[in-house]
Amino acid sequence: DQQVKQNSPSLSVQEGRISILNCDYTNSMFDYFLWYKKYPAEGPTFLISISSIKDKNEDGRFTVFLNKSAKHLSLHIVPSQPGDSAVYFCAASRSNDYKLSFGAGTTVTVRA
């Protein structure tokens, strides 16, 4: 039961341009959303999060947008840099729930 879906397995973008990663969820009870970044041979690392009371959260080059009515969130990376090449996981949870539900990940490749 995949409650969090990342329908694009990969994304290629030119350095300096915007990367947009999309994530859809099915559980309307989710109220906290996170993005994790993973390099090869490393564990995922926390990138940015947003709670359902907001529709946007920004941290430097990274911005997450939440559209609750569409059950959709996106991660924008502007400008994209070669070091951003990694797998990005979207995750979601409910308040007072002890688990995060993860999407399958999107592999981002930033071309020089």
Add this chain to the structure above:
Amino acid sequence: DSGVTQTPKHLITATGQRVTLRCSPRSGDLSVYWYQQSLDQGLQFLIQYYNGEERAKGNILERFSAQQFPDLHSELNLSSLELGDSALYFCASSVGGLPHTGELFFGEGSRLTVL
């Protein structure tokens, strides 16, 4: 370096065998989570411990078990292994008991190959 240590990094074994994966959380973190990542899949939550007690269970098979010891390290035991158990097993830790009250810190994972 996240501060979470997992051993072994790689493990190759045969069907029917039993293995133990070990995790040492970050200093001060009370919660330990186990996740499984199979090929081209997202991370599937298996189980969480908080300060030695099981807090939540996810899609963990009956052949799998885990525990958290008084020194807060955790072990994931996988028995009667099947080919489909081949995956990357991640351990993560956090200070609190809820994953979104503090971000999760993941180890590098233990890659299990069952032949």
